[in-house]
Amino acid sequence: MKKIAIQGIAGSFHEDAARKYFGDEEIEIVECRSFQSVCELVDSDQVDIAVMAIENSIAGSILQNYSLIRDYHLHVIGETYVHIQMNLMMLPGAQKDDVQTIYSHPVAIRQCAEYIEKYFPNARIIENQDTAMSGKILSVDQLTDAAAIGNLRTAEIYGLNVLDSGIETNKKNYTRFWVLSKHPKQNGGSNKASLAFEVGHYYGALARVLNIFAENEINLLRIQSIPIIGKPNEYTIHVDVEYKSEQNYEKAIHRVLKNVSSLSILGEYVRAEIEITNQ
Structure with missing residues:
Protein backbone atom coordinates (compact mmCIF):
# COMPACT_ATOMS: atom_id res chain seq x y z
CA MET A 1 0.00 0.00 0.00
CA LYS A 2 1.40 3.40 -1.01
CA LYS A 3 1.88 6.03 1.68
CA ILE A 4 0.79 9.45 0.38
CA ALA A 5 1.78 12.64 2.23
CA ILE A 6 -0.58 15.61 2.10
CA GLN A 7 -0.70 19.01 3.74
CA GLY A 8 -3.71 19.05 6.05
CA ILE A 9 -5.89 16.30 7.45
CA ALA A 10 -8.34 13.72 6.18
CA GLY A 11 -11.28 15.43 4.51
CA SER A 12 -9.18 18.16 2.91
CA PHE A 13 -9.05 18.94 -0.80
CA HIS A 14 -5.54 17.45 -0.78
CA GLU A 15 -7.06 14.11 0.20
CA ASP A 16 -9.64 14.54 -2.57
CA ALA A 17 -6.78 15.07 -5.04
CA ALA A 18 -4.86 12.02 -3.84
CA ARG A 19 -7.88 9.72 -4.05
CA LYS A 20 -8.83 11.08 -7.46
CA TYR A 21 -5.35 10.51 -8.88
CA PHE A 22 -4.92 6.98 -7.49
CA GLY A 23 -8.50 5.93 -8.17
CA ASP A 24 -9.32 2.46 -6.87
CA GLU A 25 -5.75 1.83 -5.72
CA GLU A 26 -5.51 1.37 -1.96
CA ILE A 27 -3.48 4.17 -0.36
CA GLU A 28 -2.62 5.39 3.14
CA ILE A 29 -2.94 9.14 3.70
CA VAL A 30 -0.21 10.66 5.88
CA GLU A 31 -1.26 14.02 7.34
CA CYS A 32 1.26 16.89 7.59
CA ARG A 33 0.99 20.31 9.20
CA SER A 34 2.97 22.12 6.51
CA PHE A 35 4.11 21.78 2.91
CA GLN A 36 7.71 21.62 4.13
CA SER A 37 6.84 18.61 6.29
CA VAL A 38 5.36 16.95 3.20
CA CYS A 39 8.64 17.40 1.33
CA GLU A 40 10.70 16.18 4.30
CA LEU A 41 8.72 12.94 4.49
CA VAL A 42 9.32 12.22 0.80
CA ASP A 43 12.98 13.15 1.04
CA SER A 44 13.54 10.87 4.05
CA ASP A 45 11.69 7.93 2.41
CA GLN A 46 9.00 7.91 5.12
CA VAL A 47 6.33 8.07 2.40
CA ASP A 48 6.27 6.97 -1.23
CA ILE A 49 4.53 9.94 -2.83
CA ALA A 50 3.33 13.45 -2.02
CA VAL A 51 0.34 15.29 -3.43
CA MET A 52 0.78 19.05 -3.29
CA ALA A 53 -1.31 21.98 -4.52
CA ILE A 54 0.61 24.15 -6.97
CA GLU A 55 -1.96 26.63 -8.28
CA ASN A 56 -5.58 27.69 -8.02
CA SER A 57 -7.55 29.28 -10.83
CA ILE A 58 -8.58 32.16 -8.54
CA ALA A 59 -5.83 32.49 -5.93
CA GLY A 60 -3.01 31.84 -8.44
CA SER A 61 0.29 30.01 -7.97
CA ILE A 62 1.57 28.83 -4.60
CA LEU A 63 5.09 30.22 -5.02
CA GLN A 64 6.36 28.65 -1.79
CA ASN A 65 5.73 25.19 -3.21
CA TYR A 66 7.74 25.80 -6.36
CA SER A 67 10.72 26.67 -4.17
CA LEU A 68 10.23 23.69 -1.83
CA ILE A 69 10.09 21.24 -4.72
CA ARG A 70 13.39 22.52 -6.08
CA ASP A 71 15.05 22.75 -2.64
CA TYR A 72 14.22 19.09 -1.91
CA HIS A 73 14.95 17.95 -5.49
CA LEU A 74 11.56 16.31 -5.86
CA HIS A 75 10.21 15.11 -9.20
CA VAL A 76 6.78 15.71 -10.71
CA ILE A 77 5.42 12.36 -11.86
CA GLY A 78 1.81 13.36 -12.44
CA GLU A 79 -0.89 15.93 -11.92
CA THR A 80 -4.60 16.16 -11.20
CA TYR A 81 -7.22 18.88 -11.03
CA VAL A 82 -9.90 19.12 -8.38
CA HIS A 83 -13.03 21.16 -8.96
CA ILE A 84 -13.37 23.31 -5.85
CA GLN A 85 -16.97 23.28 -4.64
CA MET A 86 -17.64 24.81 -1.24
CA GLY A 166 -21.99 25.39 -4.18
CA ILE A 167 -21.56 28.57 -2.18
CA GLU A 168 -18.34 29.61 -3.95
CA THR A 169 -18.61 32.76 -6.08
CA ASN A 170 -16.82 31.36 -9.12
CA LYS A 171 -18.37 28.06 -10.20
CA LYS A 172 -15.43 27.18 -12.47
CA ASN A 173 -12.81 27.18 -9.77
CA TYR A 174 -10.21 24.43 -9.72
CA THR A 175 -6.93 23.64 -8.01
CA ARG A 176 -4.07 21.89 -9.75
CA PHE A 177 -2.10 19.36 -7.70
CA TRP A 178 1.29 17.87 -8.49
CA VAL A 179 2.09 14.26 -7.64
CA LEU A 180 5.67 14.21 -6.35
CA SER A 181 8.31 11.54 -5.84
CA LYS A 182 11.93 11.39 -4.74
CA HIS A 183 12.76 9.65 -8.01
CA PRO A 184 11.76 10.54 -11.59
CA LYS A 185 9.18 8.50 -13.44
CA GLN A 186 10.87 5.89 -15.61
CA ASN A 187 8.18 4.89 -18.09
CA GLY A 188 7.59 6.87 -21.27
CA GLY A 189 4.39 8.09 -22.85
CA SER A 190 4.54 11.58 -21.36
CA ASN A 191 3.07 14.57 -23.20
CA LYS A 192 3.72 17.34 -20.67
CA ALA A 193 6.76 18.63 -18.81
CA SER A 194 7.49 21.14 -16.05
CA LEU A 195 10.80 22.95 -16.42
CA ALA A 196 12.73 25.59 -14.50
CA PHE A 197 15.54 27.67 -15.97
CA GLU A 198 17.49 30.90 -15.64
CA VAL A 199 18.58 33.21 -18.44
CA GLY A 200 21.13 35.99 -18.72
CA HIS A 201 20.44 39.70 -18.30
CA TYR A 202 20.33 40.83 -21.91
CA TYR A 203 17.52 41.82 -24.24
CA GLY A 204 15.66 38.96 -25.88
CA ALA A 205 17.15 36.26 -23.62
CA LEU A 206 13.82 34.90 -22.44
CA ALA A 207 12.12 35.40 -25.80
CA ARG A 208 14.85 33.35 -27.49
CA VAL A 209 14.16 30.39 -25.22
CA LEU A 210 10.40 30.60 -25.63
CA ASN A 211 10.74 30.77 -29.41
CA ILE A 212 12.59 27.45 -29.34
CA PHE A 213 9.44 25.78 -28.00
CA ALA A 214 7.29 27.41 -30.68
CA GLU A 215 9.66 26.38 -33.46
CA ASN A 216 9.40 22.76 -32.31
CA GLU A 217 5.57 22.80 -32.12
CA ILE A 218 5.56 22.68 -28.33
CA ASN A 219 2.68 24.42 -26.59
CA LEU A 220 3.56 26.71 -23.69
CA LEU A 221 0.81 26.17 -21.11
CA ARG A 222 2.12 28.23 -18.23
CA ILE A 223 4.96 30.60 -17.36
CA GLN A 224 5.79 31.73 -13.83
CA SER A 225 8.75 33.72 -12.51
CA ILE A 226 10.02 32.98 -8.99
CA PRO A 227 12.46 35.39 -7.24
CA ILE A 228 15.84 33.87 -6.42
CA ILE A 229 16.55 34.37 -2.72
CA GLY A 230 19.74 36.35 -2.17
CA LYS A 231 19.87 37.58 -5.78
CA PRO A 232 17.84 40.80 -6.13
CA ASN A 233 16.13 41.24 -9.52
CA GLU A 234 16.99 37.70 -10.58
CA TYR A 235 14.35 35.06 -11.24
CA THR A 236 13.90 31.40 -12.00
CA ILE A 237 11.47 30.90 -14.87
CA HIS A 238 9.06 27.97 -14.48
CA VAL A 239 7.20 26.75 -17.55
CA ASP A 240 4.78 23.95 -18.33
CA VAL A 241 4.91 22.68 -21.90
CA GLU A 242 2.80 20.20 -23.82
CA TYR A 243 4.02 18.22 -26.82
CA LYS A 244 2.77 15.61 -29.24
CA SER A 245 6.19 14.47 -30.41
CA GLU A 246 8.75 13.35 -27.84
CA GLN A 247 11.39 13.76 -30.54
CA ASN A 248 10.50 17.44 -30.96
CA TYR A 249 10.54 17.86 -27.19
CA GLU A 250 14.02 16.33 -26.88
CA LYS A 251 15.26 18.49 -29.73
CA ALA A 252 13.89 21.61 -28.03
CA ILE A 253 15.50 20.70 -24.68
CA HIS A 254 18.92 20.36 -26.31
CA ARG A 255 18.57 23.79 -27.90
CA VAL A 256 17.27 25.37 -24.70
CA LEU A 257 20.34 24.08 -22.82
CA LYS A 258 22.52 26.22 -25.08
CA ASN A 259 20.55 29.37 -24.28
CA VAL A 260 20.11 29.24 -20.50
CA SER A 261 22.49 29.44 -17.54
CA SER A 262 20.74 26.51 -15.81
CA LEU A 263 17.92 24.10 -16.59
CA SER A 264 16.02 21.68 -14.34
CA ILE A 265 13.48 19.21 -15.65
CA LEU A 266 11.10 18.98 -12.71
CA GLY A 267 9.09 16.25 -14.34
CA GLU A 268 7.72 14.66 -17.49
CA TYR A 269 4.25 13.19 -17.16
CA VAL A 270 0.81 12.77 -18.72
CA ARG A 271 -1.33 15.89 -18.83
CA ALA A 272 -4.50 15.71 -16.70
CA GLU A 273 -7.88 16.88 -17.95
CA ILE A 274 -9.91 19.54 -16.17
CA GLU A 275 -13.38 18.28 -15.37
CA ILE A 276 -15.83 20.97 -14.28
CA THR A 277 -19.03 19.64 -12.75
CA ASN A 278 -22.14 21.65 -13.56
CA GLN A 279 -24.18 22.78 -10.59
Whole structure:
Protein backbone atom coordinates (compact mmCIF):
# COMPACT_ATOMS: atom_id res chain seq x y z
CA MET A 1 0.00 0.00 0.00
CA LYS A 2 1.40 3.40 -1.01
CA LYS A 3 1.88 6.03 1.68
CA ILE A 4 0.79 9.45 0.38
CA ALA A 5 1.78 12.64 2.23
CA ILE A 6 -0.58 15.61 2.10
CA GLN A 7 -0.70 19.01 3.74
CA GLY A 8 -3.71 19.05 6.05
CA ILE A 9 -5.89 16.30 7.45
CA ALA A 10 -8.34 13.72 6.18
CA GLY A 11 -11.28 15.43 4.51
CA SER A 12 -9.18 18.16 2.91
CA PHE A 13 -9.05 18.94 -0.80
CA HIS A 14 -5.54 17.45 -0.78
CA GLU A 15 -7.06 14.11 0.20
CA ASP A 16 -9.64 14.54 -2.57
CA ALA A 17 -6.78 15.07 -5.04
CA ALA A 18 -4.86 12.02 -3.84
CA ARG A 19 -7.88 9.72 -4.05
CA LYS A 20 -8.83 11.08 -7.46
CA TYR A 21 -5.35 10.51 -8.88
CA PHE A 22 -4.92 6.98 -7.49
CA GLY A 23 -8.50 5.93 -8.17
CA ASP A 24 -9.32 2.46 -6.87
CA GLU A 25 -5.75 1.83 -5.72
CA GLU A 26 -5.51 1.37 -1.96
CA ILE A 27 -3.48 4.17 -0.36
CA GLU A 28 -2.62 5.39 3.14
CA ILE A 29 -2.94 9.14 3.70
CA VAL A 30 -0.21 10.66 5.88
CA GLU A 31 -1.26 14.02 7.34
CA CYS A 32 1.26 16.89 7.59
CA ARG A 33 0.99 20.31 9.20
CA SER A 34 2.97 22.12 6.51
CA PHE A 35 4.11 21.78 2.91
CA GLN A 36 7.71 21.62 4.13
CA SER A 37 6.84 18.61 6.29
CA VAL A 38 5.36 16.95 3.20
CA CYS A 39 8.64 17.40 1.33
CA GLU A 40 10.70 16.18 4.30
CA LEU A 41 8.72 12.94 4.49
CA VAL A 42 9.32 12.22 0.80
CA ASP A 43 12.98 13.15 1.04
CA SER A 44 13.54 10.87 4.05
CA ASP A 45 11.69 7.93 2.41
CA GLN A 46 9.00 7.91 5.12
CA VAL A 47 6.33 8.07 2.40
CA ASP A 48 6.27 6.97 -1.23
CA ILE A 49 4.53 9.94 -2.83
CA ALA A 50 3.33 13.45 -2.02
CA VAL A 51 0.34 15.29 -3.43
CA MET A 52 0.78 19.05 -3.29
CA ALA A 53 -1.31 21.98 -4.52
CA ILE A 54 0.61 24.15 -6.97
CA GLU A 55 -1.96 26.63 -8.28
CA ASN A 56 -5.58 27.69 -8.02
CA SER A 57 -7.55 29.28 -10.83
CA ILE A 58 -8.58 32.16 -8.54
CA ALA A 59 -5.83 32.49 -5.93
CA GLY A 60 -3.01 31.84 -8.44
CA SER A 61 0.29 30.01 -7.97
CA ILE A 62 1.57 28.83 -4.60
CA LEU A 63 5.09 30.22 -5.02
CA GLN A 64 6.36 28.65 -1.79
CA ASN A 65 5.73 25.19 -3.21
CA TYR A 66 7.74 25.80 -6.36
CA SER A 67 10.72 26.67 -4.17
CA LEU A 68 10.23 23.69 -1.83
CA ILE A 69 10.09 21.24 -4.72
CA ARG A 70 13.39 22.52 -6.08
CA ASP A 71 15.05 22.75 -2.64
CA TYR A 72 14.22 19.09 -1.91
CA HIS A 73 14.95 17.95 -5.49
CA LEU A 74 11.56 16.31 -5.86
CA HIS A 75 10.21 15.11 -9.20
CA VAL A 76 6.78 15.71 -10.71
CA ILE A 77 5.42 12.36 -11.86
CA GLY A 78 1.81 13.36 -12.44
CA GLU A 79 -0.89 15.93 -11.92
CA THR A 80 -4.60 16.16 -11.20
CA TYR A 81 -7.22 18.88 -11.03
CA VAL A 82 -9.90 19.12 -8.38
CA HIS A 83 -13.03 21.16 -8.96
CA ILE A 84 -13.37 23.31 -5.85
CA GLN A 85 -16.97 23.28 -4.64
CA MET A 86 -17.64 24.81 -1.24
CA ASN A 87 -20.37 23.85 1.21
CA LEU A 88 -21.72 25.32 4.43
CA MET A 89 -21.86 22.62 7.11
CA MET A 90 -22.98 22.43 10.73
CA LEU A 91 -23.61 19.86 13.44
CA PRO A 92 -26.82 17.82 13.09
CA GLY A 93 -29.76 19.80 14.43
CA ALA A 94 -28.04 23.19 14.10
CA GLN A 95 -29.64 25.77 11.78
CA LYS A 96 -28.30 28.66 9.74
CA ASP A 97 -30.06 31.09 12.08
CA ASP A 98 -27.74 29.80 14.84
CA VAL A 99 -24.52 30.81 13.06
CA GLN A 100 -22.37 33.28 14.95
CA THR A 101 -18.96 32.05 13.79
CA ILE A 102 -17.67 30.62 10.50
CA TYR A 103 -14.47 28.56 10.30
CA SER A 104 -12.49 27.86 7.14
CA HIS A 105 -9.22 28.26 5.29
CA PRO A 106 -8.51 31.91 4.31
CA VAL A 107 -8.60 31.10 0.57
CA ALA A 108 -11.95 29.31 0.97
CA ILE A 109 -13.32 32.31 2.85
CA ARG A 110 -12.30 34.62 0.01
CA GLN A 111 -13.85 32.27 -2.54
CA CYS A 112 -17.18 32.42 -0.66
CA ALA A 113 -17.06 36.12 0.28
CA GLU A 114 -20.26 37.05 -1.57
CA TYR A 115 -22.25 34.27 0.08
CA ILE A 116 -20.93 35.14 3.54
CA GLU A 117 -21.66 38.84 3.08
CA LYS A 118 -25.19 38.12 1.87
CA TYR A 119 -26.28 35.60 4.50
CA PHE A 120 -23.91 36.09 7.45
CA PRO A 121 -22.72 39.71 7.40
CA ASN A 122 -22.30 39.81 11.18
CA ALA A 123 -20.66 36.42 11.68
CA ARG A 124 -17.20 36.22 13.18
CA ILE A 125 -14.75 34.71 10.69
CA ILE A 126 -12.00 32.45 12.02
CA GLU A 127 -9.32 31.36 9.58
CA ASN A 128 -7.86 27.87 9.96
CA GLN A 129 -5.01 25.85 8.47
CA ASP A 130 -7.35 23.95 6.14
CA THR A 131 -11.03 23.38 5.45
CA ALA A 132 -11.08 19.89 6.96
CA MET A 133 -9.65 21.11 10.27
CA SER A 134 -12.47 23.66 10.41
CA GLY A 135 -15.04 20.87 10.18
CA LYS A 136 -13.18 18.81 12.76
CA ILE A 137 -13.29 21.70 15.26
CA LEU A 138 -17.09 21.81 15.00
CA SER A 139 -17.30 18.09 15.64
CA VAL A 140 -14.74 17.83 18.46
CA ASP A 141 -15.93 20.94 20.34
CA GLN A 142 -19.61 20.35 19.52
CA LEU A 143 -20.11 23.95 18.38
CA THR A 144 -23.82 24.38 17.66
CA ASP A 145 -23.52 28.12 16.94
CA ALA A 146 -20.74 27.77 14.35
CA ALA A 147 -20.45 26.65 10.73
CA ALA A 148 -17.56 25.44 8.62
CA ILE A 149 -16.94 25.90 4.91
CA GLY A 150 -15.37 22.97 3.09
CA ASN A 151 -15.92 19.97 0.85
CA LEU A 152 -18.35 17.06 1.10
CA ARG A 153 -15.65 14.69 2.35
CA THR A 154 -15.23 16.83 5.48
CA ALA A 155 -18.94 16.61 6.24
CA GLU A 156 -18.86 12.84 5.74
CA ILE A 157 -15.87 12.21 8.01
CA TYR A 158 -16.92 14.49 10.87
CA GLY A 159 -20.66 13.81 10.82
CA LEU A 160 -21.79 17.27 9.73
CA ASN A 161 -24.91 18.29 7.83
CA VAL A 162 -24.52 20.23 4.60
CA LEU A 163 -26.95 23.14 4.70
CA ASP A 164 -25.92 24.92 1.48
CA SER A 165 -23.91 23.59 -1.46
CA GLY A 166 -21.99 25.39 -4.18
CA ILE A 167 -21.56 28.57 -2.18
CA GLU A 168 -18.34 29.61 -3.95
CA THR A 169 -18.61 32.76 -6.08
CA ASN A 170 -16.82 31.36 -9.12
CA LYS A 171 -18.37 28.06 -10.20
CA LYS A 172 -15.43 27.18 -12.47
CA ASN A 173 -12.81 27.18 -9.77
CA TYR A 174 -10.21 24.43 -9.72
CA THR A 175 -6.93 23.64 -8.01
CA ARG A 176 -4.07 21.89 -9.75
CA PHE A 177 -2.10 19.36 -7.70
CA TRP A 178 1.29 17.87 -8.49
CA VAL A 179 2.09 14.26 -7.64
CA LEU A 180 5.67 14.21 -6.35
CA SER A 181 8.31 11.54 -5.84
CA LYS A 182 11.93 11.39 -4.74
CA HIS A 183 12.76 9.65 -8.01
CA PRO A 184 11.76 10.54 -11.59
CA LYS A 185 9.18 8.50 -13.44
CA GLN A 186 10.87 5.89 -15.61
CA ASN A 187 8.18 4.89 -18.09
CA GLY A 188 7.59 6.87 -21.27
CA GLY A 189 4.39 8.09 -22.85
CA SER A 190 4.54 11.58 -21.36
CA ASN A 191 3.07 14.57 -23.20
CA LYS A 192 3.72 17.34 -20.67
CA ALA A 193 6.76 18.63 -18.81
CA SER A 194 7.49 21.14 -16.05
CA LEU A 195 10.80 22.95 -16.42
CA ALA A 196 12.73 25.59 -14.50
CA PHE A 197 15.54 27.67 -15.97
CA GLU A 198 17.49 30.90 -15.64
CA VAL A 199 18.58 33.21 -18.44
CA GLY A 200 21.13 35.99 -18.72
CA HIS A 201 20.44 39.70 -18.30
CA TYR A 202 20.33 40.83 -21.91
CA TYR A 203 17.52 41.82 -24.24
CA GLY A 204 15.66 38.96 -25.88
CA ALA A 205 17.15 36.26 -23.62
CA LEU A 206 13.82 34.90 -22.44
CA ALA A 207 12.12 35.40 -25.80
CA ARG A 208 14.85 33.35 -27.49
CA VAL A 209 14.16 30.39 -25.22
CA LEU A 210 10.40 30.60 -25.63
CA ASN A 211 10.74 30.77 -29.41
CA ILE A 212 12.59 27.45 -29.34
CA PHE A 213 9.44 25.78 -28.00
CA ALA A 214 7.29 27.41 -30.68
CA GLU A 215 9.66 26.38 -33.46
CA ASN A 216 9.40 22.76 -32.31
CA GLU A 217 5.57 22.80 -32.12
CA ILE A 218 5.56 22.68 -28.33
CA ASN A 219 2.68 24.42 -26.59
CA LEU A 220 3.56 26.71 -23.69
CA LEU A 221 0.81 26.17 -21.11
CA ARG A 222 2.12 28.23 -18.23
CA ILE A 223 4.96 30.60 -17.36
CA GLN A 224 5.79 31.73 -13.83
CA SER A 225 8.75 33.72 -12.51
CA ILE A 226 10.02 32.98 -8.99
CA PRO A 227 12.46 35.39 -7.24
CA ILE A 228 15.84 33.87 -6.42
CA ILE A 229 16.55 34.37 -2.72
CA GLY A 230 19.74 36.35 -2.17
CA LYS A 231 19.87 37.58 -5.78
CA PRO A 232 17.84 40.80 -6.13
CA ASN A 233 16.13 41.24 -9.52
CA GLU A 234 16.99 37.70 -10.58
CA TYR A 235 14.35 35.06 -11.24
CA THR A 236 13.90 31.40 -12.00
CA ILE A 237 11.47 30.90 -14.87
CA HIS A 238 9.06 27.97 -14.48
CA VAL A 239 7.20 26.75 -17.55
CA ASP A 240 4.78 23.95 -18.33
CA VAL A 241 4.91 22.68 -21.90
CA GLU A 242 2.80 20.20 -23.82
CA TYR A 243 4.02 18.22 -26.82
CA LYS A 244 2.77 15.61 -29.24
CA SER A 245 6.19 14.47 -30.41
CA GLU A 246 8.75 13.35 -27.84
CA GLN A 247 11.39 13.76 -30.54
CA ASN A 248 10.50 17.44 -30.96
CA TYR A 249 10.54 17.86 -27.19
CA GLU A 250 14.02 16.33 -26.88
CA LYS A 251 15.26 18.49 -29.73
CA ALA A 252 13.89 21.61 -28.03
CA ILE A 253 15.50 20.70 -24.68
CA HIS A 254 18.92 20.36 -26.31
CA ARG A 255 18.57 23.79 -27.90
CA VAL A 256 17.27 25.37 -24.70
CA LEU A 257 20.34 24.08 -22.82
CA LYS A 258 22.52 26.22 -25.08
CA ASN A 259 20.55 29.37 -24.28
CA VAL A 260 20.11 29.24 -20.50
CA SER A 261 22.49 29.44 -17.54
CA SER A 262 20.74 26.51 -15.81
CA LEU A 263 17.92 24.10 -16.59
CA SER A 264 16.02 21.68 -14.34
CA ILE A 265 13.48 19.21 -15.65
CA LEU A 266 11.10 18.98 -12.71
CA GLY A 267 9.09 16.25 -14.34
CA GLU A 268 7.72 14.66 -17.49
CA TYR A 269 4.25 13.19 -17.16
CA VAL A 270 0.81 12.77 -18.72
CA ARG A 271 -1.33 15.89 -18.83
CA ALA A 272 -4.50 15.71 -16.70
CA GLU A 273 -7.88 16.88 -17.95
CA ILE A 274 -9.91 19.54 -16.17
CA GLU A 275 -13.38 18.28 -15.37
CA ILE A 276 -15.83 20.97 -14.28
CA THR A 277 -19.03 19.64 -12.75
CA ASN A 278 -22.14 21.65 -13.56
CA GLN A 279 -24.18 22.78 -10.59
